[in-house]
Structures are given as C-alpha cells and as structure tokens.
Amino acid sequence: MDGFTVLRQLQQHDLTKMIPVIIVSANTAERAKREALLLGAHSFVEKPYDFRKLMIAVERACAIQDRNPDRAASGV
Numbered sequence: 001m002d003g004f005t006v007l008r009q010l011q012q013h014d015l016t017k018m019i020p021v022i023i024v025s026a027n028t029a030e031r032a033k034r035e036a037l038l039l040g041a042h043s044f045v046e047k048p049y050d051f052r053k054l055m056i057a058v059e060r061a062c063a064i065q066d067r068n069p070d071r072a073a074s075g076v
Contacts, residue, residue, distance in 0.1 A: 007039045007041060020065055022042055024045045024049055024054065032044075
C-alpha cells in the first residue's frame with residue numbers, strides 16, 4: 001500500500017480524518033505534491049529532507065491541531 005492509499009483511508013474515517021498528515025517522499029514531481037495536498041495532506045516534504053523543514057511542518061501541523069476545538073474534542 002502506498003502513502004496515497006493510506007491517506008485516502010485516513011480521510012474516510014471520522015476518527016482519523018482530522019489528523020494532520022505530513023508526506024515525506026522522494027517523489028518530487030509536482031503531480032505527486034498536488035495529489036497529496038488535494039487528498040488532504042497537511043504538507044509535503046521532499047527527501048532527502050532538511051530536518052529544520054520537517055520540524056517546521058510538524059510545528060505547523062501541531063499548531064493547527066491546537067487551534068481547532070473540533071479536533072481537540074474528538075481526541076484526535
């Protein structure tokens with residue numbers, strides 16, 4: 001199963017659809033990035049990744065999670 005399939009499955013379930021997903025991939029094609037974001041990924045980080053860029057993506061995802069009361073109430 002590839003990451004796009006996992007992302008689709010996460011988006012189909014109430015308990016997991018609000019989890020911010022960060023795609024880390026060696027596939028640098030614009031089409032792959034666009035598809036990931038359209039499927040609901042929070043961000044897309046290319047491999048080999050810069051640790052600082054990955055941490056920024058994680059911090060942003062956590063900040064969005066913290067600001068959304070619906071996510072906090074659901075425990076996700």
